[in-house]
Amino acid sequence: MKAERPLSVVFYQTDSGNQPVRDWLKGLSKADCKIIGADILTVQYAWPVGKPLVDHLGGGIWEVRSRLDKRIARTLFAMVDQEIVLLHGFIKKSQKTPAEELALAGKRKNLYLQNI
Numbered sequence: 001m002k003a004e005r006p007l008s009v010v011f012y013q014t015d016s017g018n019q020p021v022r023d024w025l026k027g028l029s030k031a032d033c034k035i036i037g038a039d040i041l042t043v044q045y046a047w048p049v050g051k052p053l054v055d056h057l058g059g060g061i062w063e064v065r066s067r068l069d070k071r072i073a074r075t076l077f078a079m080v081d082q083e084i085v086l087l088h089g090f091i092k093k094s095q096k097t098p099a100e101e102l103a104l105a106g107k108r109k110n111l112y113l114q115n116i
Contacts, residue, residue, distance in 0.1 A: 006044035009084045012108045020108070021075065021086040032068050036075060036089075039066045043077075043084060057097060061087070061105050076105035078112070085112055 011019040025033050043049050043064055055063050057076070066073040074097065076088040088105040 006041075007047055007079075007082050007084050009040060009044060009086060010080075012085055012087045012112050021089045024089040028073075032071075032073065035068055036064070036066045036073055039064050040075065040084070040086070047079075047084075057102055057105075059102075059106055060109060061102060063097065074101070076101070078105075078109045080113065080116065085109070087112070 011022045013019050025036065028036070039053060043054060048054075051065075053065055055065060057063055060078050062077050062079065064075040064077065066075065068091075072092040074090055074092050075086060078085045078087060087108040088101060090101055
């Protein structure tokens with residue numbers, strides 16, 4: 001049996017052409033990027049995915065939960081049609097996802113939806 005074609009992944013892009021998640025990833029170590037990339041790849045092939053890898057944060061925002069060496073990364077995304085739109089990424093420092101991180105992802109999601 002052939003594996004289904006995975007969902008495509010799109011980086012949210014600002015009006016000025018910046019891709020915040022791609023820029024964030026470039027600032028991380030190769031090892032960290034490899035872990036986060038593998039987790040996103042799992043979501044691409046196995047969607048819908050539940051905890052512990054993916055959690056729904058509300059408002060159509062989901063998070064990929066990546067365990068790095070002594071740290072935890074979160075990549076926030078939205079599902080738009082059959083695309084995973086990567087909206088925001090950060091290193092988690094507290095138990096709960098900070099409201100400002102979630103608000104930023106929500107704002108980017110809304111801007112993305114206005115421009116498609």
